[in-house]
Amino acid sequence: MRYSALRLIKESLTGHKGWQPQWRDPAPQAAYDYVIIGGGGHGLATAYYLARQFGGQRIAVLEKGWIGGGNVGRNTTIIRSNYMLDGNEPFYEFSMKLWEGLEQELNYNAMVSQRGILNLVHTDAQRDAARRRGNAMILNGSDAELLDTGGVRAMYPFLNFKDARFPIKGGLLHRRGGTVRHDAVAWGYARGADMRGVDIIQNCEVTGFHIEGSTCLGVETTRGFIGAKKVGVSVAGSSSRVMAMAGMRLPIESHVLQAFVSEGLKPFIPGVITYGAGHFYCSQSDKGGLVFGGDLDMYNSYAQRGNLPVVEDVVESGMSLIPALGRARLLRGWGGIMDMSMDGSPFIDKTHIEGLYFNGGWCYGGFKATPAAGYCFAHLLKTDRPHETATAYRLDRFLTGHMIDEKGQGAQPNLH
Amino acid sequence: MIINHPLLGPRDAQEFTYLGDASLMNRPDWQAEGAAKAFHDYLYLRDNPAGEHRELWFHEQGDRSWLVVTRNTVTHEILRVELARDVALAEPALEAAQ
Numbered sequence: 057m058r059y060s061a062l063r064l065i066k067e068s069l070t071g072h073k074g075w076q077p078q079w080r081d082p083a084p085q086a087a088y089d090y091v092i093i094g095g096g097g098h099g100l101a102t103a104y105y106l107a108r109q110f111g112g113q114r115i116a117v118l119e120k121g122w123i124g125g126g127n128v129g130r131n132t133t134i135i136r137s138n139y140m141l142d143g144n145e146p147f148y149e150f151s152m153k154l155w156e157g158l159e160q161e162l163n164y165n166a167m168v169s170q171r172g173i174l175n176l177v178h179t180d181a182q183r184d185a186a187r188r189r190g191n192a193m194i195l196n197g198s199d200a201e202l203l204d205t206g207g208v209r210a211m212y213p214f215l216n217f218k219d220a221r222f223p224i225k226g227g228l229l230h231r232r233g234g235t236v237r238h239d240a241v242a243w244g245y246a247r248g249a250d251m252r253g254v255d256i257i258q259n260c261e262v263t264g265f266h267i268e269g270s271t272c273l274g275v276e277t278t279r280g281f282i283g284a285k286k287v288g289v290s291v292a293g294s295s296s297r298v299m300a301m302a303g304m305r306l307p308i309e310s311h312v313l314q315a316f317v318s319e320g321l322k323p324f325i326p327g328v329i330t331y332g333a334g335h336f337y338c339s340q341s342d343k344g345g346l347v348f349g350g351d352l353d354m355y356n357s358y359a360q361r362g363n364l365p366v367v368e369d370v371v372e373s374g375m376s377l378i379p380a381l382g383r384a385r386l387l388r389g390w391g392g393i394m395d396m397s398m399d400g401s402p403f404i405d406k407t408h409i410e411g412l413y414f415n416g417g418w419c420y421g422g423f424k425a426t427p428a429a430g431y432c433f434a435h436l437l438k439t440d441r442p443h444e445t446a447t448a449y450r451l452d453r454f455l456t457g458h459m460i461d462e463k464g465q466g467a468q469p470n471l472h
Numbered sequence: 473m474i475i476n477h478p479l480l481g482p483r484d485a486q487e488f489t490y491l492g493d494a495s496l497m498n499r500p501d502w503q504a505e506g507a508a509k510a511f512h513d514y515l516y517l518r519d520n521p522a523g524e525h526r527e528l529w530f531h532e533q534g535d536r537s538w539l540v541v542t543r544n545t546v547t548h549e550i551l552r553v554e555l556a557r558d559v560a561l562a563e564p565a566l567e568a569a570q
């Protein structure tokens with residue numbers, strides 16, 4: 057069913073009785089060509105591009121709960137193409153270009169809003185680093201503008217310019233960055249994939265791999281064995297648990313990241329602001345709530361909730377940047393489990409097991425990557441070769457010395 | 473979370489910084505054959521279990537001791553706290569005894 061204004065008018069005149077479910081609820085078949093594990097943004101996008109772009113057939117997405125119940129429905133919805141390193145920026149720029157055409161392509165309103173992201177700087181060294189990163193972005197076809205204090209003040213006069221412990225010295229503005237309605241991304245890809253014959257199978261947890269010799273022949277699930285020529289794993293925070301079933305240890309730790317929403321307010325913050333002197337970032341949703349977050353809780357966790365010290369820390373940072381925040385009441389807070397990699401960058405790669413492929417290690421940046429990660433993972437699954445923008449995302453890069461460490465933090469996943 | 477420090481009693485986890493899996497105490501032998509691979513595994517690969525996890529915490533804002541905390545990563549419940557020093561000293565003794 058195609059969505060259009062005409063259709064909406066027709067349905068409103070006939071009591072909205074003609075709408076149909078956006079995807080089927082099929083029973084699993086005995087075997088598929090491609091089985092994707094994980095019905096998050098990445099898994100659904102992978103299935104969609106496999107079917108649409110690469111002519112893949114007999115595809116299933118297996119989701120242990122309901123689609124969109126993982127991190128794709130828990131993130132703070134920021135998309136951006138503002139990385140510095142070669143292995144990363146072409147990939148994120150590719151993702152941004154896919155976002156720019158996504159709604160037309162999917163015929164789905166994902167509320168892609170390129171409202172601009174401003175990374176504040178507070179020291180000379182930060183300004184230098186921002187300039188360098190901005191240049192790297194521009195070289196890769198992205199956009200960046202360096203603002204001075206006056207430029208920032210003109211955009212966001214309510215920031216603390218008066219008595220800040222770390223005065224705002226400027227900011228790097230990435231105008232094409234912004235926010236996207238997160239669940240709509242999962243639903244849009246699910247609908248698009250389903251329309252192209254992909255079976256989306258919910259309440260179907262993968263409990264093991266069927267590996268003979270060094271070849272993966274399918275997966276054991278709570279709904280029985282499902283055979284597959286190729287299996288793609290895309291389970292975000294559960295990466296280590298799932299790959300352990302194939303006997304693999306990953307360069308990944310799972311950590312909890314919290315986020316918060318305030319009560320609805322009148323339009324106040326038009327874009328996305330990130331603090332350079334504390335862990336805090338903020339935007340305002342179209343419903344009016346201030347959406348903000350900060351740091352990880354810092355210890356390994358599989359609990360989809362965090363602890364109070366981080367709430368306090370995030371709110372303190374927020375108050376020091378936007379004093380007016382103190383007047384707003386907090387409505388909700390929640391946590392999601394991040395697959396934090398050892399260098400802060402992801403993996404889209406084959407494993408040493410024939411027919412088993414892995415996409416993960418997205419840390420807190422995987423939402424913005426959803427279209428390109430799906431596209432590149434589908435490319436890998438179909439052709440057995442990495443997409444040209446994802447050649448650096450190898451699982452063995454720590455062995456070969458090709459880490460992609462944007463922050464230069466080393467193998468300490470909670471600092472990336 | 474409250475960490476029951478073996479010397480100081482219950483302390484707020486806020487006083488500590490977190491390093492990670494306690495296997496980081498067992499540094500490979502750099503002269504052994506295959507040391508490069510062993511160091512790769514030591515530095516970069518993790519079990520990352522959902523459930524019991526032995527991990528290193530540093531009492532940065534306290535007595536600056538390293539602790540090995542056994543904690544459930546699903547419930548955040550702390551099951552056991554030991555001085556890392558004791559663990560490090562006990563392990564070779566254990567190996568020797570075997």
Ligand SMILES: Cc1cc2nc3c(=O)[nH]c(=O)nc-3n(C[C@H](O)[C@H](O)[C@H](O)COP(=O)(O)OP(=O)(O)OC[C@H]3O[C@@H](n4cnc5c(N)ncnc54)[C@H](O)[C@@H]3O)c2cc1C
Binds near residue numbers: 125263422
């Ligand atoms: C609080 C928070 C804020 C964030 N903010 C941003 C942001 O602003 N910008 C950004 O780019 N990124 C952000 N992220 C990161 C981003 O959300 C993730 O990197 C991304 O969503 C991960 O990919 P996914 O959508 O496929 O994951 P998920 O939606 O988590 O999908 C994985 C799926 O796998 C399923 N699964 C797990 N195990 C099994 C199994 N055994 N069998 C079957 N299915 C299984 C899970 O149920 C889940 O649905 C944020 C994350 C959090 C938690």
